[in-house]
Amino acid sequence: MDFRYLQHARRGICVAIAVALWSPLGVAAQPSSPGGSDAPAPASGSTPPQDASGAGAGQQSSPAAAGSAPTDLGTVIVTANKRSERLQDVPMAVSALQGLQLERESAVSFADYATRVPGLNVISSGQGRTQLVLRGITSGSGQPNSTVGTYIDDVPFGSSTVYAAGSVLTPDIDPADLERVEVLRGPQGTLYGSNTLGGLVKFVTTPPDATRAYGRVRAGVSSVEDGGTGSDVHAMFNVPLAADKLALRINAYERHDPGYVDNVLTGKRDVNRAKVSGTRAQLLWTPSDTVSLRLSALAQNLGSDGAGLVDGGVDVDALTLKPIHGDLQQVRSPGTGQFRLKYRLYDASLNADFGGAKLFSSTSYGTLDMNSNADITAAYGPLLNPLFGLPNGGYSLVNPMTLDKFTQELRLQSPETQTVEWRAGVFYTREKTTAHQNILSFDASTGEPIALPTLADLSMGPAIFTEWAAYGDLTWHATSRFSVLVGARYSSDRTTYAQTGDGLIVGPSQFTIRGSDNPTTYLLNPSFRFSDDLMVYGRIASGFRPGGPNVGVPPGLGAPLTFGPDKLVSYELGLKATTMQRRMTFDVSAFYIDWSQIQLTVVSGGIGFMGNGGKASSKGVEAAWQYAPARGLLLSANASWTDAKLDADTPPGLFGYKGDRLPYVPKWNASVGVDYDFPLAGGWSGFVGAGYRYVGERKTDFVAAPGPRRDVPDYDGVDLRAGVNVGNWTIKAYVKNLTNERGITSLASETTDPHANPFAAVYVMPRTVGLSASVDF
Secondary structure, eight states: HHHHHHHHHHHHHHHHHHHHHHHHHHHTTTTOOOTTTTOOOOTTOOOOOOOOOOOOOOOOSSOOGGGGGSSSOOEEEETTSOOOEGGGGSSSSSEEEEEEEEETOOOOHHHGGGEEEEEEEEEEEEEEEEEEEEEEEOOOOTTTSSSSSEEEEEOOOOOOSSTTTTBBBBOOOOOTTTEEEEESSSSSSTTTTTSSSSSSEEEOOOOOOOOOOOOEEEEEEETTTTEEEEEEEEEEEEEEEETTTTTEEEHHHHEEEEOOETTTOOOOTTTOEEEEEEEEEEEEEETTTTTTEEEEEEEEEEEEEEEEEOOSEEOOOETTTTSSSSEEOOOOOOOOOEEEEEEEEEEEEEEEOSSOOOOOOOEEEEEEEEEEEOOOOOHHHHHHHHHHTTTTTEEEOOOOOEEEEEEEEEEEEETTSEEEEEEEEEEEEEEEEEEEEEEEEETTTTBOOOOOOOOOOOEEEEEEEEEEEEEEEEEEEEEEEEEEEEEEEEEEEEEEEEEEOOTTTTTOEEEEEEEEEEEEEEEEEEEEEETTTTTEEEEEEEEEOOEOOSSOOTTTTSSOOOOOOOOEEEEEEEEEEEEEETTTTEEEEEEEEEESSOOEEETTTTTEEEEEEOEEEEEEEEEEEEEEEEETEEEEEEEEEEEESSSSSTTTSSSSOOOOOOOTTTTEEEEEEEEEEEEEEEGGEEEEEEEEEEEEEOOOBSSSSOOOOOOOOOEEEEEEEEEEEEEEEEEEEESTTTTOOOOOEEESSSSTTTSSOOOOEEEEEOOOOEEEEEEEE
């Protein structure tokens, strides 16, 4: 009874936030006051001001007394449309989270700030394995390929295929030294290409500054309730090498993220703790006002001894969701759970302004290396132990994987001042993926190896994916208020996949399969401005994910050798408003999405393979609001309602039915935030802040056996922060998940029966208390 009451209370809070967000509409319709228009956008390649965002709170670029805090929300510059422009002027749903605000909130991963973006959800199965979901476009936690693209500056990162776990190995870049994170909601297939069915997340790094030398050092400690302790160190240095021409910026960090799950079999505590370290170096050369070249290199490493596949989860009962072995407890075999992940990215970006046109070139090379050793004893022990007469046999899946990705983009575009703006570009990418899967056998109590016949030994790859694409768009400014953008993109994809393997479970295989497709996407995007600060827009856009050869399906078994691209069309109406002398911003959008030929993993005759089938739709409303009622005080809120469901039954081999909700998509999401900066005596200043977030109830994955899907309960959380600035120093304390909520981010059976116990539940981090200090010089 208490649980139901809590659920109703949470929904009530969420609905109240949504209703409150609509109230500014009447105010937004008022004309802006004279002099209230924003400053013009800086030229491409310049550093945008560190002001408020459309989905979060702004802050100053360095510690300062609260008395100098602006009384308005300032100007937000984004590059979502591959041009530098005001957030207010972009005719689509975009959120911009400022890097300095993420630092103030001690945000280190998507889980910390996802709810600050309307329509953004995460499906996390542990550290380093997070699927991003925008506007409900997902087929579940087992989805092999991403529906949300990831960019670092102007470079696509992460896999575009099903061969490198593209949906879950999302680059979760440490926000340290980021200028902002832009989130583009809705399909971006015309401008950004494949794998942007739901939208795009773009990490925008802070460029080097050739006018001055400066730096920052920060260190912190943290402690998790019923868990371990953590620490972090960050350092940034900016050095001009040639005044106003050449500069170098280096950022390095190391985090020890605390664990909070104990393995009762081995006696090890906090097994899901992780170490995250990385470096980013950038060199910016501006030989003239019209030419710039930026070279950058990024590295990020993640390591954990208790995060492989289901290894970071807590064992729970499928029906009650209560822990089987105790709160935050699991049973995993010794020697399993290791997870290592390395990202590398090198790129060169050239901008040249010829007056009548601007040329942009981006060249990149990125790699991904993953190694994991996951305990699968619960799945295969009941099948294999009786076969081999083993009383306590244990089994693990060793899975090394590599990805090499090269991209090249060339784009030519007209000046923004023309009545008819134009843009044309070409894009090329080549991915090479290799993977190996080997099932090991051992004593489940001691970890000592047991010699058995080969169970599974698969070499998957190389899988080579290439794509050529050409795109272009025109924007007709019919009047000073009315504009229409039309665009299209044509892609040509080719994939070659090879596999060899043997073993008792998988059987012998040796084959090579090729696949190809030629998708086309389009965009129609009219907008009308009632004033500089009030705009409405419409948007019809399409997107796709590439198809390709099936994994693990030798010819002659009756399963399809290839699968095709899935496609999506979105219809959207939106409004953006800045009012009350730039002290309030508000945006709202409504959308309907039609998703067809969905790529799904199905089972037929005991064989799992990719297939196309079924249809789904997603409709919803999203709103974000921000208000600066007084100097130093900033209020923000957002809410989204999403109804994502199947419009047709799934193909045979997967049990989903027309009208079923799509997996892990809550109907309601909401967040509220408040930040206040204030002066103190003696040149000191202080700041305090709080945030509330809510994630609604969700359904688990579609499964390959008849039976009900599980309900994943809704959850909420409260975060607090406070600190002081004195001179160049900032000292801050924070509490995350104040109420110590056990919010579940993923839930699945650990056995081959999708309905059988035990289930692995991955929780949000319990209550975390931290302290940090930083100094600018």
